[in-house]
Amino acid sequence: MPANLLKFSLVIISLCLMGLSIDVFAHGVDNNTRVFLQQNTGVQFVPFLYIGAKHMVTGYDHLLFLVGVIFFLYKSRDVLLYVTMFTIGHSTTLLLGVLSDIQVNAYLIDAIIGLSVVYKGFDNLGGFKRCFNWQPNTQWAVLIFGLFHGFGLATKLQEFQLPEDGLIINLVAFNLGVEIGQFAALVFILIAINAWRKLPSFQKFSTLTNTLLMSGGLMLMSYQLAGFVIN
Known part of the structure; x- marks a missing residue:
C-alpha cells in the first residue's frame, strides 16, 4: 500500500508542476461556477460552501504551498500550528478583501502565491542557511504568505x-x-507523505521533490508576471 500511495502522490505532484492547461496556471473559475456567480442573488449558503471547497481542492498553487509547509513536519502539533497560521492568514484577507473592496491586481497576487511555493521549496532545501547563513521565521512566513493566498481568493470573487x-x-x-x-x-497529502517517509526513497528523493516544488512555483510566477505585462 505505501508503494502505491507513493506512486499516486508522485503522479499528483507531477501533474501539478507540469501545469497541463492554462486554467491550472490561471487558477481560474469553471464555466458553471462563473454562470452561477454572475447570476447569484440572495443567500446561497450551500452553493458557496461547495464552490469554496472545490476552489481549494483544485487550487494547485495553494496545494503546492501546503505540500511544502508540511513536508518535513513530523508532529501532529506542528502540522496543526502551521496550518492554523495559514488559515488565519487567508481567511482574514479573503473576508477583508471582498467586504472592504480592496482592489489588488490578480496577476501580481498570483505571482506572489507562486513565490510562496518557491520560498517553501527553497526553505526545505536549507537554501537560506546555505546561501545567506540566516533562517527566516517559518511560522511568520506561513502567516504572511497566507495573507496573500487569501487576497488571491478574494480577487476571484471580486471579478x-x-x-x-x-x-x-x-x-x-x-x-x-x-x-x-x-x-x-x-488528509490525502499527509497520508501520502507519511507512507512515503517509511520508505528508503524519502530522504533520497526529498531534495528532488523540493526542487520540483521550486520549479513549479517559478512556472506559476512566470505565467502570472507574463499575464501582468501583456494585460
Missing part, C-alpha cells in the same frame, strides 16, 4: 461583483468551504 444581499453569509460559506477543501486535501 463577479457579488450583490450586497446575502454577501456576508455567502462569504462565510465560501470560507468554510475553503477550510473543508483544505482539510480534505491535507
